[in-house]
Amino acid sequence: MNHLLRVDGATVDYTTRHGATRALDGANLTIAPGERVGLVGESGSGKSTLGLLVGRLLPAGARVGGTITVDGRDVLSLRPGDLRALRREVLGFVPQDPVGALDPTLRVGRQMRLALRGSAGEDGNPADLLERVRIDRPDRVLRLYPHEISGGMAQRIVIATVMAAAPRLLVADEPTAALDAQSREEVTGLVMDLAESEGTSVLWLSHDLRAVGRWCDRTAVMYGGRVVEDGSTRAVLDDPRHPYTRALSRSDPAHAVPGRRLPAIVGGPPTLVAGAPGCAFAPRCPRAVADCEGHRPLPLTVDGRTVLCLRPETETTVPSDVKAAS
Template sequence: MRDELLRVSGLTVSLAGRRIVDDVDLVVGSGETVGLVGESGSGKSLTARAVAGLLPPTLTAGGSVRFSGTELIGASERVLRKFRGRRVGLLMQDPFAMLNPLLTAGAHIAESLPRGTRRDRQEVVRRLAEVGITNPDVAYRYPFQLSGGMRQRVAIAAALAGDPELLIADEPTTALDATIQHEIMQLLARIQESRGMAVLLITHDLRVAFQLCDRVQVMYAGRVLESGASKALATGPGHPYTLGLISALPAVERTAVRLEGIPGSVPRAADVACQCAFADRCGQRQDDCLTERPPLRLLDSGRLTACRYDVAPAASVAAPPSVPSARKSSANGPLLLVEGLRKKYGQAVALDGVDLRIEPGERLGLVGESGSGKTTLARCLLGLVDPSGGSIQLGGMDTTRLRHLPAARQREIRPLVQCVFQDPSTSLNPAMTVGATLAEAAALAAEQDRRPVGEVLELVGLPSGYAKLRPHRLSGGEKQRVAIARALAVRPALLICDEPTASLDVSVQAHILELLRTVNSELGTALLFVTHDLAVVRQVTDRIVVLLHGKVIETGVTASVLDSPGHDYTRRLVASVPTFTGSDACTI
């Protein structure tokens, strides 16, 4: 047994008397890594903020949080300051939210160092080196001058500058590319081992949690539904919710016959206080699940589950051999043909002679790290920027300089290609209802292709009543469905998907990916799927193109490239995907 460092007992977080986090227990030992996993709205981040004493004034915490024997709930700000930053460090998902844009990297680290060393420049350099930044000049750079991975390393160095005994890491790798994510995870593990530091990791990425954590607690609707050793939960989940999350994980090793997410969404804790919180979404629900809140019960190997019944294994379905989807032959050639495409921003080369071909109805994956040219290529195809050289043909028409064509010609071409972006919250007008948004898009389609709003909503699995709602009334997954519906309203021949599931929970991600596969198979819409997630690209594409520094370095059938990559860079991308080995019961 490790020495107990943090003990949380009966923790509650309430807003105007209604509980958001409900009776959470948590123990973290010295040098141990404990993961909190679950969908958005499960209460993970609020639990972490309550532990750190960083809840906003509108929220109140109850129960007990004891750190090394000192009670933090109800403690004065003076007492909390002695813990925050010194004994307890906090690392957030977005380093831009942690780093002051007016301070240099070195200044961020210096202000967190012990008083006697804050003016010691060599100490700042040493702290940067600890997180893998060996160039001392980085200390004099501002956040906007650093890459995403570099900013996160600086944020880690700042969080560790006070030499905390516990690091609370809230989604520290979610916004990063696969290889950078892998590097950051290895970095955290290495620093933790060298320092003997404890880590409380909050994430919705089960692969990351199972790989990094000694123990995992699964949260849902503000309460803990299951906890235990990572390996035990990964290979034999004891709660239907945990099984549902694992079953929704896309696999880089194989293609799923069907991607199954958990139906419905996370309820508010106060609405399910007297029943099993997961009952309304559970396929194994019994009558007593709706009348009484199940307590945590002990399973083998010290695991705890808030389910009265044994979990029924998920049906294991073997996926057929991965083959390209049916393509429609065209007498006019390919749907999209890109030849020698180049794009320069000043002296920086974003695209360096890219060739690309997409047949009607084909699904093509475009992968690579940030800065590889993926988004620049998509913007060129959409006519948002002009290439510096090369050519683009869409549907047999020259669209290389689309913005400079006559307005009538643009109106003819633009409906052929549409885009679904990463964050639907920023791509939907908050002042317009869903119906008005879809009607506006449908008006751009040819008259014979226009569909009623209700029919477009049905296409993406939403009730027609959603037409009256505004975006703020929708969940993240519902917003993304509306964004897809808007793109489909003009009946495009090509749909460009730019990281459309990167910000979504694993269950919602499964629903959206399955929706895109259905759109492709039933409507014949070709897909250009831009992503850094190889497990996702395995599920939705026939072929894959790998970009590096604006050049195509490998291309081929998706399964062949991922199973036997031919380029060192592709091999690094594949190797960076966190491994996950569940039991046959959890096989997708």
């Protein structure tokens, strides 16, 4: 199959004051042209690390292994000029903090023009670009400084600028986390509509299972620096096969039933080290057996999706009220 993005066995290690930590532990992921993939998983599971790795944007000091291919190019061995061209021509990044992504010293219009220099969006009129993200009176907004606009407006400006360059792959790292519920809905819809009209593939890093369920064709679930379940969104979120996906889905606030306490996932996230044996979820897993501690699970195809688990769930286990909510 022709993939726009292919991540094979990606590892990322850091050395910190507290010793060695592993942020990615052999993550695999593919994205086809035009596909929208949601990447979910609890804090620290490695979502941002994987998203940044796609553009080789990790901080200095990150030691990286595995293979990343974008549009047929081997990202980890590109020379600096070719890497810049890849970022400019193929990739687009929308960060979590939109205001932080803007330069506080420049008016909106000027920084949009600077950001688009040398890209496919260079000739675009900034006012037209702002209209595409439904900003009223764009000429007025172009004259404002970042501190004069709201978070929702800033995120629309960032999205308008990134999408003007017509990226083939958009990596969006929780771009709506700082917004109120209504802006979140609108901004997500905008990104997805723009992506669809441009044929842009989307890698959407999110904690919002409901939004991923609504907008993404495929869902990949991360745990302990690996993608532990990956398949169609309906299969993965409505009928999980990995015990972690099941626990994540059940503990999602969007699935809360009034008067009933949400089940939390017992224990804490793992601290990873290179070469650790076994499944990282085993200490918290209700289905774990002795083998799970000693054997690293290999990818299995189960009911049309890929699962990294020695003992995947075998039947529908999510209560029907959860399905109805998604």
